[in-house]
Amino acid sequence: MSRHRIVRGMDYNDEYDGYDDVYGHSVDDDCVSPTDQQWLFDRTRGQHSMSAFINKNKNIQEEAEDNEDDDDEEDEVYQKSRRDSENFQMPELDDTAQAKLSSCVDEVRSVVGDAVSERRIVETSMRFDYDIQKILDEILNEETNKKDKGKRSEKFKLNTTPAAKTVTTSKPTPTKITLSTVKETRRGFDIASPKAPASPNLSGRNTPTEGGDEAGRNTNAIFKVSKDQAQRNIQQLYEQERSSQKSQIHMIVIGHVDAGKSTLMGHLLYDTGNVSQRLMHKHEQESKKLGKQSFMYAWVLDETGEERARGITMDVGQSRIETKTKIVTLLDAPGHKDFIPNMISGATQADVALLVVDATRGEFESGFELGGQTREHAILVRSLGVNQLGVVINKLDTVGWSKERFLEIVHKLKSFLKQAGFKESDVSFTPCSGLTGENLTKTAQEPGLKAWYDGPHLLDVIEHFKVPERAVDRPFRMSVTDIYKGTGSGFCISGRIETGALCVNDKVLVGASREQAQVKSLSIDDLTQTSAFAGDQISVTLGGVDMSNITVGCIICDPQMPIPVTTRFQCRIIVFNVKVPITMGYPVLLHHQSLIEPAVVCKLTASIHKSTGEVVKKKPRCLGQNSCALVELETSRAICIERYSDYKELGRVMLRVAGVTIAAGMVTKIR
Numbered sequence: 131m132s133r134h135r136i137v138r139g140m141d142y143n144d145e146y147d148g149y150d151d152v153y154g155h156s157v158d159d160d161c162v163s164p165t166d167q168q169w170l171f172d173r174t175r176g177q178h179s180m181s182a183f184i185n186k187n188k189n190i191q192e193e194a195e196d197n198e199d200d201d202d203e204e205d206e207v208y209q210k211s212r213r214d215s216e217n218f219q220m221p222e223l224d225d226t227a228q229a230k231l232s233s234c235v236d237e238v239r240s241v242v243g244d245a246v247s248e249r250r251i252v253e254t255s256m257r258f259d260y261d262i263q264k265i266l267d268e269i270l271n272e273e274t275n276k277k278d279k280g281k282r283s284e285k286f287k288l289n290t291t292p293a294a295k296t297v298t299t300s301k302p303t304p305t306k307i308t309l310s311t312v313k314e315t316r317r318g319f320d321i322a323s324p325k326a327p328a329s330p331n332l333s334g335r336n337t338p339t340e341g342g343d344e345a346g347r348n349t350n351a352i353f354k355v356s357k358d359q360a361q362r363n364i365q366q367l368y369e370q371e372r373s374s375q376k377s378q379i380h381m382i383v384i385g386h387v388d389a390g391k392s393t394l395m396g397h398l399l400y401d402t403g404n405v406s407q408r409l410m411h412k413h414e415q416e417s418k419k420l421g422k423q424s425f426m427y428a429w430v431l432d433e434t435g436e437e438r439a440r441g442i443t444m445d446v447g448q449s450r451i452e453t454k455t456k457i458v459t460l461l462d463a464p465g466h467k468d469f470i471p472n473m474i475s476g477a478t479q480a481d482v483a484l485l486v487v488d489a490t491r492g493e494f495e496s497g498f499e500l501g502g503q504t505r506e507h508a509i510l511v512r513s514l515g516v517n518q519l520g521v522v523i524n525k526l527d528t529v530g531w532s533k534e535r536f537l538e539i540v541h542k543l544k545s546f547l548k549q550a551g552f553k554e555s556d557v558s559f560t561p562c563s564g565l566t567g568e569n570l571t572k573t574a575q576e577p578g579l580k581a582w583y584d585g586p587h588l589l590d591v592i593e594h595f596k597v598p599e600r601a602v603d604r605p606f607r608m609s610v611t612d613i614y615k616g617t618g619s620g621f622c623i624s625g626r627i628e629t630g631a632l633c634v635n636d637k638v639l640v641g642a643s644r645e646q647a648q649v650k651s652l653s654i655d656d657l658t659q660t661s662a663f664a665g666d667q668i669s670v671t672l673g674g675v676d677m678s679n680i681t682v683g684c685i686i687c688d689p690q691m692p693i694p695v696t697t698r699f700q701c702r703i704i705v706f707n708v709k710v711p712i713t714m715g716y717p718v719l720l721h722h723q724s725l726i727e728p729a730v731v732c733k734l735t736a737s738i739h740k741s742t743g744e745v746v747k748k749k750p751r752c753l754g755q756n757s758c759a760l761v762e763l764e765t766s767r768a769i770c771i772e773r774y775s776d777y778k779e780l781g782r783v784m785l786r787v788a789g790v791t792i793a794a795g796m797v798t799k800i801r
């Protein structure tokens with residue numbers, strides 16, 4: 131039972147409240163100099179109306195590339211729209227309609243800023259029955275049409291950056307701040323130019339001296355490796371070392387909070403002899419003392435005091451079991467929505483998944499139908515490349531082993547999973563109880579279940595998962611999931627080898643810094659090894675590298691065939707549930723393997739058909755839920771990424787905003 135949590139390079143709190151910080155930084159530190167502050171609208175300085183502010187600050191330097199007349203027209207139109215807003219009286223509505231209207235106005239404002247009058251937003255909202263997507267389409271399209279027709283009198287700029295709310299007051303005003311400031315404030319936070327990626331610390335010790343473009347792509351850099359490393363026959367080595375061993379598989383256990391995942395895994399570990407009777411007795415006694423005896427099996431994987439006290443899993447617990455033909459690494463994911471980043475990080479390491487659902491009446495429904503995590507987890511693992519799924523219909527003891535309840539849940543999940551992209555033949559449904567241990571490692575014993583079920587038990591289901599092909603003969607790539615101080619010199623990193631192989635004494639390149647490091651030692655499940663291959667979860671001690679250049683999420687790669695480094699790339703995305711449609715400038719948190727990095731949707735290239743991939747509309751204004759599109763993303767720092775067509779494992783991304791997954795994507799081009 132190992133759990134690497136010694137050094138976590140990422141503070142997941144950033145996921146939830148880091149935006150203020152990021153925007154604050156962008157505006158306060160970089161975009162607006164102290165002297166520019168005078169041009170920003172500030173209610174505390176008595177500028178109670180925007181028009182007063184405009185009049186007061188007439189002599190502001192103009193944006194170099196804009197035509198003076200246009201600016202005057204913009205002034206006039208903008209002021210007209212403001213007056214329109216100020217004189218506008220809200221219609222009298224009942225409470226529900228009023229609430230819908232206010233929320234619509236807020237959401238539209240967050241996209242278009244102050245450039246559109248209150249009246250227009252209100253009227254459009256009512257006309258389109260508060261459908262935010264239609265309202266935005268209407269308003270944004272109208273603006274474009276007007277522009278196209280050359281009706282300059284109606285021209286004013288839209289602020290399409292929801293994140294830039296704090297500075298929108300400066301954007302549409304005729305009294306512009308300097309060009310450089312306007313450009314900088316266009317986005318929610320600072321974006322390094324793709325041509326000059328923010329460079330990590332380069333110690334100069336092991337960095338290449340020539341070759342390679344600025345972003346580190348198509349590099350011709352000369353990285354010397356030993357003859358042994360350069361000429362090694364990896365396939366032969368793999369067969370030599372592994373042909374007589376059981377195959378390895380990584381299985382993530384997912385599902386809504388309290389579905390019984392940890393209890394199920396703890397009981398499975400106990401029944402398969404992976405947890406001693408002594409330890410189980412200890413868990414039983416200690417959990418009893420705290421009045422939490424029902425959690426005694428969960429304690430096998432929920433090891434920290436906080437997890438035990440709160441009765442929830444917070445980080446991915448890791449353990450392993452052996453079946454007849456396989457060594458299975460179990461990854462017990464947290465079900466609570468606050469810990470989805472941890473769950474994503476675990477899912478990137480998984481080959482297959484078990485989706486646990488609680489059969490208790492009302493509980494399945496709240497996990498599946500009422501915004502629970504059952505759907506989100508299933509979609510996430512599928513988007514991250516997991517295509518074999520075992521659905522465990524758990525806690526059947528609470529419904530008297532009812533066949534009807536089992537079939538009802540199977541029916542509901544089947545159609546959903548098909549839509550989520552799972553093939554029917556790759557999905558199985560197993561009834562059981564993690565608490566009583568029914569149908570875990572032995573065929574059904576309970577008369578209520580035996581009466582109608584004679585299918586496989588859970589261990590059988592796991593045994594029959596197909597082992598994915600391991601890309602051992604491809605260049606080495608590994609994503610770092612943890613960093614910690616080793617016992618000797620150097621320091622340790624852990625992660626899963628996505629492709630290729632690694633041997634002791636090999637040279638590797640580290641992340642975007644491209645610094646060279648040497649493998650001092652490596653281990654799998656705390657056992658020292660001389661080599662490791664794609665699919666292995668390993669710990670590596672590295673030497674000769676600046677520790678500050680290694681962070682959780684960075685990629686370690688083959689020095690002769692390095693991974694591309696970039697700040698900008700194109701993705702094909704599927705948009706999930708978004709409250710506010712995605713527009714240009716939309717800030718997101720990019721999840722790539724274990725990396726979580728602020729990014730911005732900097733271009734909406736085309737809307738595409740979900741199944742055929744045909745272009746439906748070029749340069750769409752916005753993307754609503756369930757749409758599919760080609761977009762470009764720009765990260766604030768240079769990252770290592772691959773095209774999906776080259777390396778499936780490293781070409782997938784997830785986009786999240788304020789703790790919600792809004793899209794999943796595949797990388798199609800690297801700029």
Ligand SMILES: Nc1nc2c(ncn2[C@@H]2O[C@H](COP(=O)(O)OP(=O)(O)OP(=O)(O)O)[C@@H](O)[C@H]2O)c(=O)[nH]1
Nearest residue numbers: 387388389390391392393424442443465525564565
């Ligand atoms: N009756 C019954 N209760 C169960 C069963 N499995 C789990 N439970 C109870 O459900 C509660 C939650 O179990 P956990 O195993 O912690 O659930 P979890 O899905 O791991 O929770 P998170 O990881 O926090 O999402 C505990 O009180 C368990 O005893 C079951 O098969 N039958």
